[in-house]
Amino acid sequence: MLALLKNLLWNDGTHRLRLPWRLLVWLGLLVSLGLLAQILIVLIRSPSAEPLLVLVTPGLSPDRALIAVLNVVFLASQLVVMVGSVYVAGRYLDRRQFRDFGFHLDRQWWIDLSFRLALGAVLMTGIFLFELLVGWVTIRDLVFVARAESPFWPWFLWAFVSFVAVGIYEELLFRGYLITNLAEGLTWSEQVGRATAVGLAVLVTSLFFGVAHAGNPNATLASTAGIVVAVLMLAGGYVLTGELAIPIGIHITWNFFQGPVYGFPVSGTNGGVALVATEQSGPTVLTGGNFGPEAGIIGLVAAGIGLVLVALWVRWRDGRLRFPTELTTPERR
Known part of the structure; x- marks a missing residue:
């Protein structure tokens, strides 16, 4: 009985x-x-x-000091919680190096990141220009901030920093950590091949990511399904390279250009700052409405184009498309 219990809990092989x-x-x-x-x-x-808040934020009123400090503390704590939990679990539970979750920061990693930062911006710019041309977007203001007494550029810069942090820790959790662990775990059976294991890991984590956004403002069944499909673009970059450079790059600029640049809702939320403040009309099934482009067909088409371009980039770079072996058989510490 004890041997059976141990076998259920512990893997003697690893x-x-x-x-x-x-x-x-x-x-x-x-x-x-x-x-x-x-x-x-x-x-x-x-x-x-x-x-203490007034002391560390000289020149700000108590209310604005509280907002500023809460923003910084919230973002910093999110990074610590997400990255810290993966680091500790990876080191002491999985016996993996942290870099094996997609952070081999060599020259190619930074090239992939730069290319995908540009791609995310181009895809969202394409959505904006298409909706502008067909009359579904009206520009109502430039350099807009919801808090009239607040300067625009500090909030705009803060929005960029926030989306950089979100792009890093969400990709680390959902792609780097969960896909890697699930893909390896699913190969316990000889009947499950590597490609099948990776595909199932992508599907499960994409569903999880979609459900995680189901509680966002203005979320619907369509937005949840749209998020699941759009995430395949991000997951594709990870499973084809074993690195997070591509999904992090796309995630950052897709969200940043979606919200703070072009004024679309980002997963149902509005940050109150936009370089181009817009009013949106048009069929919700196409535009995504108050949730944002991911909930509409236009956003899904853009994500599909992004996935194809990711695959073409990797094929051009490596000469072939394959799943890196470390996704299912990592080198443990």
């Missing part, structure tokens, strides 16, 4: 907990770190913290 238990421990670590971050935010909101 000297690790089996995949389901590793993921549960990681999830517990993620939740614990998230609770600590929430406690910190509650402390910052308390009246007793006001003198």
